[in-house]
Amino acid sequence: MDLNGLPRVPVGDWVDAGVDWLTDNLTWLFDGVSAFMSALVGWLEAALLFPPALVVVVAFAAIGLLVRSWKFGLFTLASFALIVSMSMWEAAMSTLSLVLVASLITVAIGVPFGILAARNNGFSTFVRPVLDFMQTMPSFVYLIPAIVFFGIGKVPGVVATIVFSMPPAVRLTELGLRQVDKEVVEAGEAFGASPSRILTRIQVPLALPTIMAGVNQVIMLALSMVVIAGIVGAGGLGAMVFRGVTRLDVGLGFEGGLSVVILAIFLDRITSAFGERASKRTSR
Amino acid sequence: MNDMTHAIEVENVYKVFGRKSDTALKMLREGHARDAVEEATGAVCAVIDASFRVAEGEIFVIMGLSGSGKSTLVRTLNLIHPPTTGAVRIGGTDITTLSPRRLRELRTSTISMVFQHFGLFPHRTVLQNAEWGLEVAQLPAEQRRVKAMEALELVGLKGWEDSYPGELSGGMQQRVGLARALSTDADILLMDEAFSALDPLIRGEMQEQLVELQQTLKKTIVFITHDLNEAMYLGDRIAVMKDGRIVQIGSAEEILQEPANDYVEAFVQDVDRSRVLTASSVMEEPIATILRREGPKAALRTMRQRQVSALFVVDPGRRLVGVALDDDVMKAVRSGEHSLDPITSSEVPTVTPDTLLADLLVPSAESRLPLPVVDDGKLVGVIPRVTLLAALATGSPNGVADGPADDGLAENGTPPATVPGSPESADAEEVSE
Numbered sequence: 001m002d003l004n005g006l007p008r009v010p011v012g013d014w015v016d017a018g019v020d021w022l023t024d025n026l027t028w029l030f031d032g033v034s035a036f037m038s039a040l041v042g043w044l045e046a047a048l049l050f051p052p053a054l055v056v057v058v059a060f061a062a063i064g065l066l067v068r069s070w071k072f073g074l075f076t077l078a079s080f081a082l083i084v085s086m087s088m089w090e091a092a093m094s095t096l097s098l099v100l101v102a103s104l105i106t107v108a109i110g111v112p113f114g115i116l117a118a119r120n121n122g123f124s125t126f127v128r129p130v131l132d133f134m135q136t137m138p139s140f141v142y143l144i145p146a147i148v149f150f151g152i153g154k155v156p157g158v159v160a161t162i163v164f165s166m167p168p169a170v171r172l173t174e175l176g177l178r179q180v181d182k183e184v185v186e187a188g189e190a191f192g193a194s195p196s197r198i199l200t201r202i203q204v205p206l207a208l209p210t211i212m213a214g215v216n217q218v219i220m221l222a223l224s225m226v227v228i229a230g231i232v233g234a235g236g237l238g239a240m241v242f243r244g245v246t247r248l249d250v251g252l253g254f255e256g257g258l259s260v261v262i263l264a265i266f267l268d269r270i271t272s273a274f275g276e277r278a279s280k281r282t283s284r
Numbered sequence: 285m286n287d288m289t290h291a292i293e294v295e296n297v298y299k300v301f302g303r304k305s306d307t308a309l310k311m312l313r314e315g316h317a318r319d320a321v322e323e324a325t326g327a328v329c330a331v332i333d334a335s336f337r338v339a340e341g342e343i344f345v346i347m348g349l350s351g352s353g354k355s356t357l358v359r360t361l362n363l364i365h366p367p368t369t370g371a372v373r374i375g376g377t378d379i380t381t382l383s384p385r386r387l388r389e390l391r392t393s394t395i396s397m398v399f400q401h402f403g404l405f406p407h408r409t410v411l412q413n414a415e416w417g418l419e420v421a422q423l424p425a426e427q428r429r430v431k432a433m434e435a436l437e438l439v440g441l442k443g444w445e446d447s448y449p450g451e452l453s454g455g456m457q458q459r460v461g462l463a464r465a466l467s468t469d470a471d472i473l474l475m476d477e478a479f480s481a482l483d484p485l486i487r488g489e490m491q492e493q494l495v496e497l498q499q500t501l502k503k504t505i506v507f508i509t510h511d512l513n514e515a516m517y518l519g520d521r522i523a524v525m526k527d528g529r530i531v532q533i534g535s536a537e538e539i540l541q542e543p544a545n546d547y548v549e550a551f552v553q554d555v556d557r558s559r560v561l562t563a564s565s566v567m568e569e570p571i572a573t574i575l576r577r578e579g580p581k582a583a584l585r586t587m588r589q590r591q592v593s594a595l596f597v598v599d600p601g602r603r604l605v606g607v608a609l610d611d612d613v614m615k616a617v618r619s620g621e622h623s624l625d626p627i628t629s630s631e632v633p634t635v636t637p638d639t640l641l642a643d644l645l646v647p648s649a650e651s652r653l654p655l656p657v658v659d660d661g662k663l664v665g666v667i668p669r670v671t672l673l674a675a676l677a678t679g680s681p682n683g684v685a686d687g688p689a690d691d692g693l694a695e696n697g698t699p700p701a702t703v704p705g706s707p708e709s710a711d712a713e714e715v716s717e
Contacts, residue, residue, distance in 0.1 A: 187403030189364055191417040191468065192392030205407045 019145050034155045037101065041154050044097035053084045056093075060266065067273045079262045088240065088259040095236030096263060098154060098229070099222045102161040106218050110166050111211065114173020115199065124174065131167040139164045139225055143232050157226060157234030165221035172214030176207030212275030219267050227260060237263075290373075291472055291504035292338040292361060297370030299356050302327030305368055318527050330356035331367070332528040340471075341502040347515040348525030354508045355400075357525070358474050361506060362395045363387055374472065392421045396465035400477035402457045404449040410436065410460050411445035417468035435467035436460075438497065455486035462494075466501070475507045479514065491517055512551060516540075516560040524548050536560045556642075558676055563644060564637035566675045567657045567665030573598050576605050576624055580616035583608055583624060594653050596663060597628045604656055604663040606630035634658040637665070641676060648672050 023030075048056060057080040065073025083092050117124040142163050146156035180203050188198040204211070230238015237256045244253025300308045308327035312318070318329050330353045338344040348354045359365040361372055363379060371378045379390060396417060404413050414432035423431070436445055439459040449457050458478060465473055479487045491514060498505065509515050515522050516536040523533045524544075532544035540560055543549035572592040574583050576599055583595055593610040605628055612627035621627070633647040634656050644667060648655050654668040 181403070183399045183401050183403040184405060186364055187397070187399055190362055190391060190397035191420050192388040192390070193420045194388060197420065202405060
C-alpha cells in the first residue's frame, strides 16, 4: 500500500503485543473477574427464571405500577406477556440479567470516578479524552480483546458493555456535582462540615437527578451493547436477533428486536421515574 | 474603642487568586497599582492589604461596589478563602495557622455565616436546615431539635419547620439562613450581602429585625453590603472598600461628614441623610428654659426678654418637667398664682439624642414648640423646626447649627406655626405693665 513515503506505524502490532502481555501475565485476574461476573449474571438469571414466567411478569407489572402509574403497570403486564407468548422469555431474562449486572458494575465504577473528576480539575481534564475515546470507538472493537481475555460467553459481553456504557456515568456525575450551587457548598463548609460530609449530605443528594439521568443513559447504552454482545455468544435476545440476521429470518429478528424495545421502555421509564423523584425533592 | 476586647483582628490581609500570586503579591507590596499587577501577572487581586479590628458586640459593615473585594474579604475571616498572606485573629488566635480539624471546630462553634442567596439546602426541611451546624457539631438529635426550634422561633418562623425552603418567600428563606447561623450560638456572625437579594420592603423589615435581635443577642457581626443606606443604618462602624483596598473606616457620621477621599465623597452624596444624622448632630443649646421654682412672674419676664411664647420648665440639674405656654403664664400672673406647677404641661413630645432625623419629622410637625432633646431625663438640647428643615435641605448640620442662630430665629425658638401667637405675647406684655 502506498504510504506516501511515511513509515508504517504498527499501532496494531503494539496493541497485539500489549494484549498478549496481558493474557500471559494477568490470567489470574481475568479468571477471577470472569468467575465473579458469570456467577453474578448466572445467579440473577436463575432467580428471574426460577418462578413461572407469568409470576415474574406480574411482579414487573407491580413494580411499574408502584414506581410510575397504573397505566404503566398495565402496559408492562401486556408487553411482558407478549414477550412470553413470542417464546422470547428466557432470552429476555438472560439479556436483562446481563444488562443489570453490567449497569451495576458500570455505576459502581463510574460514579466514584465522576466524583473524583468533579473535585479534581487535573483528573477531570485527564479523564475527558479517555471517555471520548471509549464512547466513539466502534463498540464491536471492544469485543475482540474481551474475547481474548475472557473467552466466548457472557463475560466478554458484560465487560465490553461496561467499557462502552461507562462515559455517561462519569460525565453526568461530574456535571451534577459541579452544578450544585457554590453558595450551598460554602454554607456546608462555613459551619465546619468535613469534605466527606459535604459530599454525602449536600452534593450527592443535590446532584442525584443528574446522576440518575446518567444511570438511565448507562442502562440504555448497556442494552444496545448487549445485543451486539450476542454475536460473541453472550446469548439472550442478542443471539436471537443475530440468528435472525444470519438466517435471513425476518420474523425471528423482529420478535427479538421487539423484545429488546419492550425491555428498553421498561428500564427507561423506571429509572427516569427515580430521577424525577430525586429532582422533585431537590428543587422544592 | 481601645479598651474594648477585639473579637476579630485582621492584619495586612491579601487575597490574590491565580497562578502567579507570589509575583502579584510582591508587585503589590512594591506599590504597583492593582490594574498593572493584574495585567502583568494574570492574577486577580481581590483583597489588598486589609487591616481592621472588630470589637465584641459591634456591627462592622464592609461596604463597596461589586468587584471591590468585600465578599472575598469576609470569606477570609472564616478561611473559606484563606488569605494569601496576613493574619486573621479570632479571639486572639491567628486562625490561618490552625489545622483543618481545629478550623472546622472553630467554624462550628464560633463563626457562622449568612449568604446572599441564602445557601439553603433545598432537599432538607426548614428545621433540618436550621439544624445543620448542630448536626455537624454532632449534638444528640433531641438537643439539635430544641436549639434549632429556638432559633426558628427567634426569627419568627415557628410553624414552618416542616416546610421546604422552596415553599417559602425570599424573606422567609433568609430567616431560615439566619436561624441556621444563630442556632449554633456562635459569637461571630458573617453576613455576606444577606439582605441584598430581597425586595426593598422586606429588606427594610429584615434590617429592623436584625437591629432588634442584636439588642438582645449582642453578637459580633461583620455585615457586607453594597447599599450605603443599609451600611449607615446597621453599622456601628463602616469600612469602605474600593478595588480591593479599604479606603476608609469610621462611623456613619464620620464617613458622611469627613469623607477620606473623592471616591467616598461621591459615594455618600446620594445617601439619605435623615436616616444617618441624629438629633444630637443638629440640636441647639436650650435657651428658653426656666427653673420650676421661679414662678409665673419670672417666667413672663423671661419670655419677654427672649421673645418666645413658651418655656421649658426644668428642675435644678436641667431635668425636664414640662412646658409652660404664654397665655397660661399670663392667666397665672393675673390670678396671683405663685407656682408654675398648675400651668406646666408635662405632655411634651421628647426625642433622644440618637433619634434619627427622619424620625423627628412627625413629632416636629405635630408640635408648636421646638422639640426638646432629652437624655436620661435631662434636657440636653432643642430642635426648632427651621433647624431640622435646614439640616435636611443643605445636608450640612454644621452650617445649620449656626445659620438660624445668626438671624435670631433659634433664640426665638418659635416655629413658623406659632407666629399667630405673637399678638398674645404682646398682650402679655401689656398685662405685666
